[in-house]
Amino acid sequence: MSGARKPLAALLVAGALSPALAGCAAGTASAPAGTSAATGTSATPALSGTVTVFAAASLKATFTKLASDFEAKNPSTKVTLNSAGSSDLVTQITQGAPADVFASADTKNMAKLTYAKLIDGQPANFATNVLEIAVPPSNPASIRSFADLAKPGVKVVTCAPQVPCGAATDKVEKATGTTLKAVSEESSVTDVLGKVTSGEADAGLVYVTDVKTAGDKVKGIAFPESDQAVNTYPIAAVGTSKNKELAAAFIATVTGSQGKKVLTDAGFGTP
Amino acid sequence: MNHRSGSGYTGIPPWIYAIAAAGGLFVLLPLVAMVAKVNWPQFVPLVTSESSLTALGLSLRTSAASTVSCVVLGVPLALVLARSPFPGQRLLRAFVLLPLVLPPVVGxxxxxxxxxxxxxxxxxxxxxxxxxxxxxTAVVLAQTFVALPFLVVSLEGALRTAGNKYEAVAATLGARPSTVLRRVTIPLVLPGLASGAVLSFARSLGEFGATLTFAGSLQGVTRTLPLEIYLQRETDADAAVALSLVLVAVAVAVVGLSYRHPHTGAAPERALQ
Incomplete structure (x- = not known):
């Protein structure tokens, strides 16, 4: 009776008791500081070590590019990038995750850290983002404007009002007097995009930059009312950072001309 | 057959107990930490808010529907896997069990x-x-997909343990296969079937990844309790923790119900309450 069944049963219980493990926080451990630059002392002090950057999910592509540019320019540095939803990142930093730089997709989440006195100095706004309608390439519901989304029978997916992209959607709805009947209110903009690229939804409200990243998997339809809800992206050094010099240098790269170029290419606006 | 443990020599070296205690703590401590985070004065309003109750109701309804689907699909599957050897049986079992180890998002x-x-x-x-x-319906499909293996594994184990002697006797006495199934096999493995169904229910209740990917998230339609927790966490950590506790309580109750082995003496925590 017992023998072989017990371990199996134990395994099953373990499985049943672990419900929502999806939001596994991938806290990046800070790598040991790089070996001090052995390349002799030049006129400007060489930067070295590891800088850990916590960046909003929508910044993943641009920051990956900026990080490798930064490493190329400063050979004895290493940039460790951790991308997730801004509020996830705030939670991680509040719980002591080793971050040197935090770049948020909205000012609200940055304010949470400023309020908790975990930010060094003033956050700098470095980019803006607006909503755009994403439709499958064939545009099955013939969407042309924001008002078209409210037509009966159109399957539109939005972000839930609790997350930044949903708050922006809410603002646009209020400003235009249009009420959308979404078939799903997702908790992240990538989930909205996924529903559109898979063809499940006729349209989704995402950021301009998401449409650009998705390439030819979706078609973007810009709408003038989007300027009613402009999202501002702030960046700042985290107060507990052990390598403030490096953090400041990375922030300067993002806010400088090179950062501007990479961000504009990806569809971001300038604040 | 049913040897009783508990008295006399256990054969377990003392250091095993130390590691076992650490293992137990590893599971218990996070739960304790979560309970410590609960905002008790606000607990009742938080878990009885309209969106929470809607999510809980939806979770219970869909999980019940998924459990029924699991029984309907899983009993024949387990019977075939346990009783009739056929080419490719190992492969079929491997595929049926796949959702157990597959990340739900992939499902x-x-x-x-x-x-x-x-x-x-x-x-x-x-x-x-x-x-x-x-x-x-999409929610129920997602839950059935991830929960089905739990029923199949439990029931197949029970069927193999029970053996087919009684069924053979019934058949020699002239019972038709369907009668044997109804009057002998199913009653024989009823405890296994019940615990499999309860585990399926528990797994359905906790289902998150497949639902999020496949069904979406809309209050009252597809936003089950785990999805509601995930969303609440964005703005209201207190509500997320409170709802998590509700889910843990339901899961503990459900699993506790299905594992009342006579010799395990139940969970001491419950005896204390």
């Missing part, structure tokens, strides 16, 4: 390409006027 993607609007079956269902995407 969700697979379901999307099967039942979605552009999916393998979804295309034809759409023509027939049946729309699964973004409906409660």
């Amino acid at each position: 969700g993607i697979a379901l999307l390409y099967t039942f979605g609007r552009q999916g393998l079956l979804g295309k034809n269902l759409e023509l027939a006027g049946i729309q699964i995407a973004f409906s409660t």
